[in-house]
Amino acid sequence: MSMVDLVMPKLGESIMEATILKWHKKPGDTVAQDETVLDIATDKVDSEVPSTAAGILAEILFKENDVVPIGTVIARIRTGAVETAPAPSTTEPAPQASAPAAEEIESQEIPYSPATAPQPQQPVSVGSPRFYSPLVLKIAQEEGISKSELETIPGTGQDGRVSKKDILSYLQNRGQAASAPAPQPPSTSAPSVSVSTPQVSSTAANTVSGAVSVPSYAGNVEIIEMDRMRKMIAKHMVDSKHTSAHVTSFAECDVTNMVLWRDRVKKDFEKRESTKITFTPLFIEAVVKSIKKYPLLNSSVDGDRIVVKKDINIGMATALPTGNLIVPVIKNADQLNLVGLAKQVNGMAEAARTGKLRPDDTAGGTFTLTNVGTFGSIMGTPIINQPQVAIMAVGAIKKRPVVIETAQGDSIAIRHMMYISLSYDHRIIDGALGSTFLNAVARELENWDANREI
Numbered sequence: 001m002s003m004v005d006l007v008m009p010k011l012g013e014s015i016m017e018a019t020i021l022k023w024h025k026k027p028g029d030t031v032a033q034d035e036t037v038l039d040i041a042t043d044k045v046d047s048e049v050p051s052t053a054a055g056i057l058a059e060i061l062f063k064e065n066d067v068v069p070i071g072t073v074i075a076r077i078r079t080g081a082v083e084t085a086p087a088p089s090t091t092e093p094a095p096q097a098s099a100p101a102a103e104e105i106e107s108q109e110i111p112y113s114p115a116t117a118p119q120p121q122q123p124v125s126v127g128s129p130r131f132y133s134p135l136v137l138k139i140a141q142e143e144g145i146s147k148s149e150l151e152t153i154p155g156t157g158q159d160g161r162v163s164k165k166d167i168l169s170y171l172q173n174r175g176q177a178a179s180a181p182a183p184q185p186p187s188t189s190a191p192s193v194s195v196s197t198p199q200v201s202s203t204a205a206n207t208v209s210g211a212v213s214v215p216s217y218a219g220n221v222e223i224i225e226m227d228r229m230r231k232m233i234a235k236h237m238v239d240s241k242h243t244s245a246h247v248t249s250f251a252e253c254d255v256t257n258m259v260l261w262r263d264r265v266k267k268d269f270e271k272r273e274s275t276k277i278t279f280t281p282l283f284i285e286a287v288v289k290s291i292k293k294y295p296l297l298n299s300s301v302d303g304d305r306i307v308v309k310k311d312i313n314i315g316m317a318t319a320l321p322t323g324n325l326i327v328p329v330i331k332n333a334d335q336l337n338l339v340g341l342a343k344q345v346n347g348m349a350e351a352a353r354t355g356k357l358r359p360d361d362t363a364g365g366t367f368t369l370t371n372v373g374t375f376g377s378i379m380g381t382p383i384i385n386q387p388q389v390a391i392m393a394v395g396a397i398k399k400r401p402v403v404i405e406t407a408q409g410d411s412i413a414i415r416h417m418m419y420i421s422l423s424y425d426h427r428i429i430d431g432a433l434g435s436t437f438l439n440a441v442a443r444e445l446e447n448w449d450a451n452r453e454i
Contacts (some may be wrong), residue, residue, distance in 0.1 A: 011359035055079035253442035281341035286444035315365035
C-alpha cells in the first residue's frame, strides 16, 4: 500500500494556476484510474482532472474556489490493498523487507503525511514580492484597498497567500472599526455649535458598518448574476481596451467567385472528407497568406519591444450555447491545406459547443478571426484578443447590385458582397499597414480561383 500524489496538472504554457470548481469525490471514496476527481477552471477554459491511480481518496488538500498553482499537490490517493491489521507498536522497529523485490516496491512509495490546518502568516512588509489571485485583486479594487494596505493583510493560504476568506474577513473588521465611535476629546470652554447632520440612507449605513449593501433599482427589472466565464470575458475585454490603442479599418470585397466555388464543391467535399466545408477555413487561408506578407500583424508588445511570432496560430471566436464566447486556436495554420483547415475548424467548434476543449486548445493564439456575419451583422469593430495586436471580423455575405468593369465597359451586376474589418493596436501598427493588410486579405478573397480543385 502506498500514497500517490494528485497534482494540479499543467494546463498550457502561459497558465500558472487554476481554480478548483468542484470536487466529485470526497475522502474515503474509491477512485478508478482516469476517473474524474475534480473540475478546475483557468482564465481560458474549464477542465476535468482525472485520477492518476486507482485506490481510495485519502485526503483533499484544497477546498472549492481555492486558487492553486500548477504542480501543487491537491489530493492524495491510497493505492494497493487496504489492510485492517492493527498498527505496529511504536517501541518496535518497522519490519524490513527481506527480498530485493520488496525493497524495490518500497523505494517507489511516496511517504504520506496528513494535511495540517493552515496557520495564519505574518503580514508581508511593503515592497516584498507577493502573489495575489485575480479574485483577491478584484475585491481589493472594488473596495478601494490600496496595494500597500493589501500587503498588510495576513494570509492563511499557501506561502502566506491572501485568500478570498482573508480579504473578506479583513473588510468586515475594517468596517466594524469604521463604525465604532471615535474617542471624544476632553471638553473645552469653547461654546457649543449646533450642526445639521444629513440623514444617511440605510444602504450607506450598511456599507459603513461592514454589512453587505443591496443596491436598489427603479422600475420592473430582473437581476442576473454573471457566471464565471462572463466575468472573465468582461475583464478581458476591459483590460484589452486599457492596454491597446484600438483603431478599426474597413474594406469591402466581392466574394462571388468564392461563394460559387463553395456551392459547387461542398457536397463532394463532405462525401469525400466526412466533414463540411464552411466559409471560415477559406477566410483563415486568406488571413494566413496575408500574414506571411505582413508579419508584424502576427506579433505582440512587450514593453518597448515588438515580439514577432514565427508560428501562425489563428484563434477563431466561437459562440457557446450558454451565450458566452471562447476562442479555440488552430496551431500552425500556415502548415495546413484547405482540407486540414476545414477539419480543424469543425473539430474545434464542436469541442467548444460540447465543452470538450482542452486547456491547451485556447492557448498560444497569435491572430484572431471573428465571424460576426454568422448572426446577421454586416460589419463589426472587434476588441483585440490580448496579447495579440490585431483581430479581423468578417460580416454577412449579401447580394447587391454593384458596378463592375467589363470588356464592353462598366455595367451593373448582382454580386456577393462582404465587409471585413480589422481592429489593430496603434502602438505598433499604423493606419497604412493596417489598411494594407486588410486590403491584401480582400484581394485574396476576391481573386478566388473558381476552378480550384481540392
